[in-house]
Amino acid sequence: MHETLIEGKRLKLRRAHAGDLNYIMTLQYAPENLKFIAPFDEDYQRAIIESDGSERLDVIIEELDTGAAAGYFMLRKLDSPCAEFTHVIIGRKGLGYGREALNLLLEWTFKVRKYHRVWIDCKEYNSIALHLYESLGFVREGVLREILLTDGVYENLIVLGMLNREYNARRES
Ligand SMILES: CC(C)(COP(=O)(O)OP(=O)(O)OC[C@H]1O[C@@H](n2cnc3c(N)ncnc32)[C@H](O)[C@@H]1OP(=O)(O)O)[C@@H](O)C(=O)NCCC(=O)NCCS
Structure with missing residues (x-):
């Protein structure tokens, strides 16, 4: 059984299973x-999929009308009040799936699971993702300077966060 987290108009978010490993690895690479x-290796992904899901989850974004996978992301620190979103990847880009999937994820984390805070980090030059996160209400909280070594170059990460009360205020306005 593939546990559904939440369903929207075009997409649903469901827990990944072993049959999704190939898709997740292909998407990352x-x-x-x-x-x-920064991709995770297959053993790491498999361990998450086989875990009880209380701390980390691999999630598949699935099209409702076709049942096909449209993307993937990972959730961490689910056993704390502050959940982390990471490795948000949309396979079929530019269709509004990123926005819809993240809106569903925010609804699940804040309305269903009542987390206090969610956060994500993003490479400084990833303007599409930064635009998406900020337009959803994420606040830039800081820069992790030269924290990631990619092909011999140290890169900055921007940390973005959203609090439960900020999510509720946006919904009410
Ligand atoms: C970033 C990403 C998740 C966005 O998903 P998506 O489904 O393509 O995005 P959407 O179609 O929902 O569009 C979201 C916003 O980005 C804008 N956007 C999308 N693709 C764009 C492009 N190629 N150029 C400029 N803007 C773009 C859209 O216009 C939209 O903004 P708007 O609603 O203000 O018009 C996706 O591009 C992706 O997987 N990128 C590679 C992996 C990655 O960068 N992950 C994030 C790691 S932090």
């Missing part, structure tokens, strides 16, 4: 995605 993330 696709050149258009790889430059924006």
Whole structure:
């Protein structure tokens, strides 16, 4: 059984299973995605999939009408009040799936699971992702300077966060 977290108009978010490993690895290593993330290896992903899901989850974004996978992301620190979103990757880009999937994820984390805070980090030059996160209400909280070594170059990460009360205020306004 593939546990559904939440369903929207076009997409649902469901827990990944072993049959999704190939999709997750292919998505991570696709050149258009790889430059924006630090990929996890297959053993790490398998351990998450086989875990009880209380601390980390691999999540598949699935199209409701076709049942096909449209993307993937990972959730961490689920056993704390402050959940982390990471490795957000949309396979079919530019269709509004990133926005819809993140809106669903925010609804699940704040309305269903009542987390206090969620946060994500993002490479400083990833303007599409930064635009998306900020337009959803994430606040830039700081810069982790030269924390990631990629092909011999140290890169900055921007940390963005959202509090439960900020999410609720946006919904009410
Ligand atoms: C970033 C990413 C998740 C966005 O997902 P998506 O489904 O393509 O994005 P959406 O279609 O929902 O669009 C979201 C916003 O980004 C903008 N956008 C999307 N693609 C764009 C592009 N190629 N150029 C400029 N803006 C773009 C859209 O216009 C939209 O903004 P708007 O609503 O203000 O018009 C996706 O591009 C991706 O997987 N990128 C590679 C991996 C990555 O960078 N992950 C994030 C790691 S922190």
